[in-house]
Amino acid sequence: MYLSRFRMNAARPGTRRLLSSPQSLHAAVMSSFPHLLPTASTNPGTPSDGPRVLWRLDQNAAAEVFLYVVSPDRPDLTHLVEQAGWPAAAAADPDNPGWQTRPYAPFLDRLAQGTTWAFRLTANPVHHIRRKDDEPIKRTAHLTPVHQMAWLLERQERCGFRICEKPDSKRLLPSGTTHKKSAHHGDRYELMVRDQRNLSFAKPRDDNAPGRRPVTLVAVTFDGRLQITDSALLRRTLVQGLGKAKAYGCGLMTLAPAPDTGERNP
Incomplete structure (x- = not known):
């Protein structure tokens, strides 16, 4: 497995085109692996229990946009450097191709179980509802931070981690929430929901019918602290992703040292 980071040049037209189309960026990421056939780069394919290519965009400022990629094989991002990076700088320095990849x-x-980490996750929080008894069940996005937070909390144990709770001294509300079993989590957890993005694009129809079908999804970014409860499950989460829409920049969780740990990310 490899973790790669590529800084995108926000001043280039190619960057703006990629940022405006998650489908185009997905195709560009998948084109970084020479062994994949063209059909694999344009079609997310079927779910797999093994490691897969995951990617995420982090926009820390208007001119600071990073693309992170987790993949079973080492990627070649030369085409992205040419489209959306600094190709002249990369050509002048053979030791710096324009991106960083580490095992x-x-x-x-x-x-290890019991250790604490800061984390970031971009995900597509959804649920299944039926508005009327005679209607089919429909997958629908969670639109409020309260429900988006609840979506992640419902999945934490099966994914090998537990979101840390704030100490009482850091809580704005008594006990951190209005009620122990309330759906509103208040400020009980060390968890923040930010950067909600409503993505809309068209993709080829799965049944090979003519035309393209519209796709809409909601992506949000979670920042917080977690404690590992099952290291094997967490490793699986980190390489397989969490939630839906993995082909479009969702599902990739990364860890960083928490202030009270001595661990270091690669």
């Missing part, structure tokens, strides 16, 4: 397995192997 991910040594870091994954160091993850």
Whole structure:
């Protein structure tokens, strides 16, 4: 497994085109792996229990946009440097091709139960509803931070981690929430929901019918602190992703040292 980071040049037209189309960026990411056939780069394919290509965009400022990629194989991002990076700078420095890639397995192997980490996750929080008894069940996005937070909390244990709770001294509300079993989590957890993005694009129809079908999804970014409860489950989450819409920049969780730990990310 490999973890790669590529800084996108926000001043280039190619960057703006990629940022405006998650489908185009998905195709560009998948084109980084020479062994994949063209059909694999344009079609997310079927779910797999093994490692897969995951990616995420982090926009820390208007001119600071990073693309993170987790993949079973080492990527070649030369085409992205040419479209959306600094190709002249990369050509002038053979030791710096324009992106950084490091083996991910040594870091994954160091993850131990009980350790605490800061994390970031971009995900597509959804649920299934039926408005009327005679209507089919429909997958629908969670639109409020309260429900988006609840979506992640419902999945934490099966994914090998537990979101840390704030100490009483840092809570704005008594006990951090209005009620112990309330759906409103108040400020009980060290968890923040930010950067909600409503994505809309068209993709080829799955049944090979003519035309394209519209796709809409909601992506949000979670920042917080977690404690590892099952290191094997968490490793699986980090390499397989969490939730839906993984082909379109959702599902990738990354870890960073928490202030009270001595661990280091690769």
